[in-house]
Amino acid sequence: MGKDVIVACDFSSEKQTLEFLDKFKGRKPFVKIGMELFYSAGPGIVREIKKRGHRIFLDLKLHDIPNTVKKAMAVLSGLDVDICNLHAAGTVRMMQAALEGLTRADGTRPLLIAVTQLTSTDEESLKEELLVDRPMDEVVMHYALSAKKAGLDGVVCSPLEAGKVHSVCGSGFLTVTPGVRFADGDAGDQKRVTTPAQAKENGSDYIVVGRPITAAEDPVAAYERCVKDFVD
């Protein structure tokens, strides 16, 4: 898979989502389905978007005991998505169990990536709330290495960390990076952000872009701006 822009379809209904995707006419952007849409519309929305020809990153960020995650991943594997994820904080054992659950009888499986630290978490909350005293990038690299050790395909991280993740885990280890904003845009609740062009420079493999596209007056133009700055 080459570099691409993944559009975070953070909507609360199937109708809203399909109307949004219809705006793209013949284009089939890589779509991210997260908790909001999955919990409201159910697995049917995944099948429908897949049927329309989009690639799908199912962003449900699983984090539970290994056996529960393994069984849940087996269910998600049946939805034929392209990328799934979980929290690296669930431990190497949980990540290995997830891979087992995700792998189909014929040996194929969706890519599996791990969230290192959410891009809404800054070093102050890491220290004050999570009681993690190490610097953010050390924590992110350690979690990335754990994901690699468990056999995962990559991580979700800030575009600011993509270059370092590649140097620590190898260039083939995927970096999927939310926390992307246009230079003239609003950061909202995201803390560790860059522009699409900076994400490209840092070596991100995929950028995940939500509100800068979904809340834009012209979402297709905003998507094209991301593609131009990040891919072309």
Ligand code: C5P
């Ligand atoms: O609207 P915005 O561009 O901030 O959307 C970013 C998307 O990426 C959201 O759907 C969010 O859930 C997701 N995400 C994130 N940080 C992570 C993992 C996923 O922002 N570490």
